Amino acid sequence: NAGVTQTPKFQVLKTGQSMTLQCAQDMNHEYMSWYRQDPGMGLRLIHYSVGAGITDQGEVPNGYNVSRSTTEDFPLRLLSAAPSQTSVYFCASSEQGARLGYTFGSGTRLTVV
Protein backbone atom coordinates (compact mmCIF):
# COMPACT_ATOMS: atom_id res chain seq x y z
CA ASN A 1 0.00 0.00 0.00
CA ALA A 2 1.16 3.53 -0.78
CA GLY A 3 -0.61 5.08 2.23
CA VAL A 4 -1.22 8.81 1.88
CA THR A 5 0.23 10.32 -1.29
CA GLN A 6 0.66 14.06 -1.72
CA THR A 7 1.60 15.85 -4.92
CA PRO A 8 3.51 17.93 -5.72
CA LYS A 9 6.30 17.74 -3.12
CA PHE A 10 7.48 21.27 -3.87
CA GLN A 11 5.72 24.24 -5.48
CA VAL A 12 6.48 27.93 -6.03
CA LEU A 13 3.56 30.24 -6.78
CA LYS A 14 3.26 33.90 -7.55
CA THR A 15 0.93 36.00 -5.42
CA GLY A 16 -2.59 35.78 -6.80
CA GLN A 17 -2.16 32.46 -8.57
CA SER A 18 -4.42 29.54 -7.77
CA MET A 19 -3.52 25.88 -7.49
CA THR A 20 -4.66 22.55 -6.11
CA LEU A 21 -2.65 20.38 -3.75
CA GLN A 22 -3.50 16.75 -4.38
CA CYS A 23 -4.00 14.10 -1.72
CA ALA A 24 -4.92 10.46 -2.25
CA GLN A 25 -5.10 7.49 0.12
CA ASP A 26 -5.47 3.81 -0.71
CA MET A 27 -6.48 2.57 2.74
CA ASN A 28 -10.25 3.14 2.32
CA HIS A 29 -10.18 5.60 5.23
CA GLU A 30 -13.32 7.65 5.79
CA TYR A 31 -11.64 10.52 7.62
CA MET A 32 -9.22 12.93 5.96
CA SER A 33 -7.67 16.23 7.03
CA TRP A 34 -5.40 19.00 5.82
CA TYR A 35 -2.89 20.69 8.13
CA ARG A 36 -0.34 23.40 7.61
CA GLN A 37 2.95 23.51 9.51
CA ASP A 38 4.79 26.76 10.14
CA PRO A 39 7.96 27.19 12.23
CA GLY A 40 7.12 27.42 15.91
CA MET A 41 3.39 27.00 15.25
CA GLY A 42 3.02 23.25 15.18
CA LEU A 43 0.32 21.76 12.95
CA ARG A 44 -2.87 23.73 12.40
CA LEU A 45 -6.02 22.18 10.98
CA ILE A 46 -7.30 23.77 7.76
CA HIS A 47 -10.22 21.54 6.72
CA TYR A 48 -11.33 18.02 7.43
CA SER A 49 -13.79 15.45 6.11
CA VAL A 50 -15.62 12.61 7.85
CA GLY A 51 -16.64 10.94 4.61
CA ALA A 52 -17.32 11.45 0.91
CA GLY A 53 -19.46 14.54 0.37
CA ILE A 54 -18.90 15.91 3.90
CA THR A 55 -16.34 18.60 4.78
CA ASP A 56 -15.92 21.06 7.63
CA GLN A 57 -13.64 23.91 8.63
CA GLY A 58 -10.70 23.65 10.96
CA GLU A 59 -8.73 26.38 12.77
CA VAL A 60 -7.39 28.25 9.72
CA PRO A 61 -9.76 27.73 6.74
CA ASN A 62 -9.60 31.19 5.15
CA GLY A 63 -8.15 31.20 1.65
CA TYR A 64 -8.61 27.45 1.15
CA ASN A 65 -11.35 25.29 -0.34
CA VAL A 66 -11.83 21.53 -0.22
CA SER A 67 -14.17 18.96 -1.66
CA ARG A 68 -14.55 15.22 -1.11
CA SER A 69 -16.19 13.61 -4.12
CA THR A 70 -14.59 10.20 -3.49
CA THR A 71 -13.32 8.34 -0.44
CA GLU A 72 -9.80 8.24 -1.86
CA ASP A 73 -9.19 11.89 -2.78
CA PHE A 74 -9.20 15.11 -0.78
CA PRO A 75 -7.74 18.02 -2.79
CA LEU A 76 -6.93 21.38 -1.22
CA ARG A 77 -7.45 24.46 -3.39
CA LEU A 78 -5.73 27.79 -2.88
CA LEU A 79 -7.99 30.36 -4.47
CA SER A 80 -5.61 33.33 -4.70
CA ALA A 81 -2.20 32.58 -3.19
CA ALA A 82 -0.72 35.00 -0.67
CA PRO A 83 2.78 35.06 0.90
CA SER A 84 1.15 34.20 4.25
CA GLN A 85 0.25 30.82 2.75
CA THR A 86 3.91 29.87 2.42
CA SER A 87 4.05 26.72 4.50
CA VAL A 88 4.39 22.96 4.52
CA TYR A 89 1.04 21.29 3.94
CA PHE A 90 0.21 17.83 5.25
CA CYS A 91 -2.69 15.63 4.28
CA ALA A 92 -3.73 12.86 6.66
CA SER A 93 -6.27 10.06 6.79
CA SER A 94 -7.80 7.86 9.47
CA GLU A 95 -9.99 4.76 9.56
CA GLN A 96 -12.05 5.92 12.53
CA GLY A 97 -11.21 9.59 12.98
CA ALA A 98 -9.26 11.55 15.54
CA ARG A 99 -9.65 8.90 18.25
CA LEU A 100 -7.33 6.45 16.47
CA GLY A 101 -5.02 9.13 15.15
CA TYR A 102 -4.19 10.03 11.58
CA THR A 103 -1.66 8.68 9.07
CA PHE A 104 0.19 11.56 7.44
CA GLY A 105 1.58 12.05 3.96
CA SER A 106 5.10 13.36 3.47
CA GLY A 107 3.97 16.92 2.79
CA THR A 108 3.97 19.62 0.12
CA ARG A 109 6.34 22.54 0.61
CA LEU A 110 4.70 25.64 -0.87
CA THR A 111 6.39 29.00 -1.38
CA VAL A 112 4.37 32.03 -2.46
CA VAL A 113 6.44 34.92 -3.81
Added chain:
Amino acid sequence: GQQLNQSPQSMFIQEGEDVSMNCTSSSIFNTWLWYKQDPGEGPVLLIALYKAGELTSNGRLTAQFGITRKDSFLNISASIPSDVGIYFCAGQLYGSEKLVFGKGTKLTVNP
Protein backbone atom coordinates in the same frame (compact mmCIF):
# COMPACT_ATOMS: atom_id res chain seq x y z
CA GLY B 1 -6.18 29.14 17.73
CA GLN B 2 -4.00 26.56 19.46
CA GLN B 3 -5.53 25.06 22.58
CA LEU B 4 -2.57 22.93 23.66
CA ASN B 5 0.48 24.24 25.51
CA GLN B 6 3.46 21.96 24.91
CA SER B 7 6.73 22.29 26.79
CA PRO B 8 9.60 22.55 26.58
CA GLN B 9 9.97 24.00 23.10
CA SER B 10 13.39 22.39 22.69
CA MET B 11 15.75 20.08 24.55
CA PHE B 12 19.44 19.38 24.15
CA ILE B 13 20.52 16.20 25.94
CA GLN B 14 23.32 13.67 26.05
CA GLU B 15 22.87 10.16 24.75
CA GLY B 16 21.65 7.89 27.51
CA GLU B 17 19.72 10.59 29.39
CA ASP B 18 15.99 10.41 30.08
CA VAL B 19 13.62 12.98 28.58
CA SER B 20 10.26 14.35 29.76
CA MET B 21 7.85 16.63 27.95
CA ASN B 22 4.23 17.56 28.54
CA CYS B 23 1.10 19.14 27.16
CA THR B 24 -1.52 21.09 29.06
CA SER B 25 -4.81 22.68 28.14
CA SER B 26 -7.73 24.53 29.67
CA SER B 27 -10.07 22.14 27.82
CA ILE B 28 -10.93 18.52 28.53
CA PHE B 29 -9.77 16.02 25.95
CA ASN B 30 -11.25 12.66 25.00
CA THR B 31 -8.05 11.30 23.52
CA TRP B 32 -4.37 12.16 23.76
CA LEU B 33 -1.90 11.18 21.05
CA TRP B 34 1.86 11.58 20.78
CA TYR B 35 3.59 11.89 17.39
CA LYS B 36 7.21 12.12 16.22
CA GLN B 37 8.30 13.97 13.10
CA ASP B 38 11.63 13.34 11.38
CA PRO B 39 13.05 16.07 9.10
CA GLY B 40 11.28 16.24 5.75
CA GLU B 41 8.62 13.73 6.75
CA GLY B 42 5.10 13.74 8.11
CA PRO B 43 4.42 12.99 11.79
CA VAL B 44 4.20 9.34 12.82
CA LEU B 45 1.96 8.14 15.66
CA LEU B 46 3.86 6.84 18.70
CA ILE B 47 1.30 6.35 21.46
CA ALA B 48 -2.47 6.76 21.90
CA LEU B 49 -4.20 7.30 25.27
CA TYR B 50 -7.94 7.01 25.93
CA LYS B 51 -8.63 7.00 29.69
CA ALA B 52 -7.80 9.40 32.50
CA GLY B 53 -4.80 8.05 34.42
CA GLU B 54 -3.88 5.62 31.65
CA LEU B 55 -0.16 4.83 31.37
CA THR B 56 1.02 3.31 28.09
CA SER B 57 4.46 2.26 26.90
CA ASN B 58 5.99 1.72 23.48
CA GLY B 59 9.53 0.47 23.92
CA ARG B 60 11.52 3.20 25.67
CA LEU B 61 8.59 5.61 25.42
CA THR B 62 5.98 5.99 28.15
CA ALA B 63 3.02 8.35 28.04
CA GLN B 64 0.29 9.18 30.53
CA PHE B 65 -3.22 10.62 30.22
CA GLY B 66 -3.59 13.14 33.05
CA ILE B 67 -6.20 12.57 35.75
CA THR B 68 -7.85 15.92 35.03
CA ARG B 69 -8.09 15.02 31.31
CA LYS B 70 -6.43 18.37 30.59
CA ASP B 71 -2.84 17.19 30.31
CA SER B 72 -0.53 14.44 29.08
CA PHE B 73 3.11 13.52 29.54
CA LEU B 74 5.69 11.71 27.42
CA ASN B 75 8.89 10.21 28.79
CA ILE B 76 11.76 8.76 26.77
CA SER B 77 14.24 6.64 28.66
CA ALA B 78 17.91 6.10 27.79
CA SER B 79 17.84 8.36 24.74
CA ILE B 80 19.72 7.38 21.57
CA PRO B 81 20.72 9.48 18.52
CA SER B 82 17.75 8.28 16.45
CA ASP B 83 15.37 9.86 19.00
CA VAL B 84 16.23 13.22 17.41
CA GLY B 85 13.18 14.93 15.94
CA ILE B 86 10.12 16.98 16.84
CA TYR B 87 7.59 15.44 19.22
CA PHE B 88 3.98 16.61 19.08
CA CYS B 89 1.11 16.05 21.43
CA ALA B 90 -2.35 16.02 19.91
CA GLY B 91 -5.77 15.89 21.49
CA GLN B 92 -9.35 15.20 20.48
CA LEU B 93 -11.90 17.43 22.21
CA TYR B 94 -15.10 15.85 23.50
CA GLY B 95 -17.80 15.92 20.84
CA SER B 96 -15.42 16.96 18.09
CA GLU B 97 -13.70 15.17 15.24
CA LYS B 98 -10.97 17.78 15.19
CA LEU B 99 -7.46 16.72 16.21
CA VAL B 100 -5.59 19.67 17.73
CA PHE B 101 -1.79 19.70 17.89
CA GLY B 102 0.68 21.29 20.27
CA LYS B 103 3.54 23.38 18.89
CA GLY B 104 6.07 20.60 19.34
CA THR B 105 9.21 19.82 21.33
CA LYS B 106 12.40 19.70 19.29
CA LEU B 107 14.78 17.08 20.70
CA THR B 108 18.51 17.05 20.01
CA VAL B 109 20.61 14.14 21.29
CA ASN B 110 24.36 14.56 21.48
CA PRO B 111 26.34 11.32 21.08
